[in-house]
Amino acid sequence: MRRNPFYMPSNASKARLRDAERARRNRQEIVRDLSWGRVSRRDLVKWGLFTSAGLLAPIGGLNPFVSQASAAVGPTGMPPSPLFGAQPFSQAMPRFDVLPRKPVSSLNPAPTAYSNQTQMAVDPLLGGGTGPIEGRPPGSVWAHQGYAMCPPGVAYEVTQRGARNNTTYNPGVPSSLNSGINAAASMPLTFHPSMPVQSPDAVWTFEGTVPPKLVQARYGEAILFRHYNGLPADVTQNRGFGRHTISTHEHNGHHGAENDGFTGAFFFPNQFYDYHWPVVLAGCTSYNTNCIDPRACTPNDDGSTTMIAGDWHETMSTHWFHDHMFSFTAQNVYKGNAAMMNIYGGLDRGNEAIVDGVNLRLPSGSAKSWGNLDYDVNLMLADKAFDQDGQLAFDIFQFDGFCGDVMTVNLAYRPYFEVERRKYRFRILNASVSRFFKVALANAAGVAQQMTQIGNDGNLLPSPVIVTSLDEMGTAERYDIVIDFSRYRNGDKLHLVNLADHFEVEQGGQLNGKKVVRVLTLAEALGGASQDPCVGRFLEFRVVRDAASPDTSRVPLQMIPNPNLSLIPVSRERTFVFGRDGINASLDGATSSGGPWGIRNDGGAMLTADYGRISAAPQYGTREIWHLVNDGGGWDHPIHIHFEEGQILSRNGSAALVPAWERGRKDTYRLRPGGRLSVTLQFRDWGGMFMEHCHNTMHEDNAMLLRWELNGGGEPYLAPLPTPVPTPQGVTFHDPRYT
């Protein structure tokens, strides 16, 4: 069997491109039925269209890997994405769109601790009859925990919907700090001005618009995030990918399970879900509860601070929130369900000028007392693909991982960003489906330049680390960096460069979504040594002027040390092995999925995902050590453990192998091919059901996910809790199981 590139090389013959397009069309019917839930992956195996390992069976005309009579076609059946003449670095990078803060009293109906089960008519396409207006499961178990302790202080009201023009863009900064973009102009949803405007069934984002959205949160101010589902009731109106049910996960929020975007607590078109994000320091119910530590504090609008409960060592900064719909997360996040949240606290104020002995004064600005975005920039990296009409396209068959061939930053194809000669903070998020990035900074001559890494995932590091390239970033990892542009001259250009090459020469030439095939040197990446279209320069910094005012920001040598857990006994150790060929042992079709991946828990069988099964139940108020093991060398997994930040104790058994930039707190842990690591975690403040999963979302959706549950914490959070099984007419519950 002859294999060809995942994306055809641009010099592929016209016949081969035609065959690739034909194979894609041939598969469209199956893709549609799968994306609509009309068939399951188990059905496809039964029909012989998939091997039991989850691979597309070698059937000509269906599997693009298989030779056709005339010519072979590309693995995903996708020819190279057309760019319609778009040139790199020819469009300005739009900064995130800041979601408006609203008074909680403006919400109608008013939010309630219990799910609002007021009935409404259900669309006939969803079965008709009546159902609740809120999709949150009913009853005490799914009521907001700590609602009286953390009453919401600010509200957001956002609708998930199809692509449309943005007429309310708020970058939070003047045009001069947004590369000259006129925010008042209506902004169409396009990845480049030369590329077609996206249709409402191709892209589904928060408010249906770009740029991606930003929530500016602060500690001690609980958020009521009302998320409306404005997606089509007709499940088939999805252009081949994307599910119209959603569940919104505030990625590593420290909160109750009812607000965690649990994979089985999804909601339907026309419903809303009230997420209560308390934005508290971990330990808030047991540590510094009398609020006397000045470093545990939050900014007020007048420049002062208020002390809050919890451990200041647990202060977080850079979050994102995204869909977590069971089996459909990859499609939904890729389609646009991804946003970021900056959290401000006394230490990380978003004001570089206030000197009070607590504020770290990281690059940001100083006009407002907190949350200045002038020199604090969110960067969302994602690889995308487009069909021949220029509409966003996805291959839901790539169970090993999906790699796009168009590199975007903030959903813009290879943009530029204008900077002043001063320090900037960049909050970099890997929002890809499967791809790893390795980011370097280069000057115009291709010489590596210094960056200072200050954060990893949600957390500022104990100390900054100076590098010329960052470590690999798995999906969902966030790296905060500072670049000092005062070292350059006006007119200089610098670039962020991707060194992580996913092009697999050995396997016949395709983009490999399982791991980085090789890490390139900067010279190789800039010199065209790779056929991976997402390698090389992807963001251009243009130094356009001197600093508008003196740069008062700092990068202190001491930032946030880890909490010292040595006095807390380790109540238990657990081992999770992440690998292939999981067994579907579930009897509950509503809560389980098949797929080639799986997780082995404490020496048991390698099992596929079932959110009705509890795989671990740590005791409330304890600390444990979890060993995360990669079962193979042919792939990597970025493993995300929900709920509370962990500390990596060792890699491959050695504390010395934990690099400096991983010595803070983290929530997503790259195992590396064949690697293992040990992480220590605490379980406190909140209860309920949470998840642990691979954040290569194709692995996650194809069975590399498990449910764990906080055991105890008081009524009603005594495990095991009933498992929600949502329907448009209301949520039903199934009995949870431990096996």
Ligand SMILES: [Cu+2]
């Ligand atoms: Cu994985």
